[in-house]
Amino acid sequence: RFASAVTVMHEGKVLCEGSVADVQADPRVQEVYLGRARDERRAVEVETDVEAEAVG
Numbered sequence: 001r002f003a004s005a006v007t008v009m010h011e012g013k014v015l016c017e018g019s020v021a022d023v024q025a026d027p028r029v030q031e032v033y034l035g036r037a038r039d040e041r042r043a044v045e046v047e048t049d050v051e052a053e054a055v056g
Helices: 020-025 027-034 038-055
Strands: 006-010 013-018
Touching (some): 013 027
Antiparallel strands (some): 006 013
């Protein structure tokens, strides 16, 4: 075991602090470091396409 608590930084600011398990489970940390889930990204792409068609 290396640490009992960790701090995650993003763009020069503290994003999350806590136990390793808490930080790993934090959705903000997951999105920043792992990206969105493939299905979630696709849903955003489809939503954006629909909005663009409605405007254009």
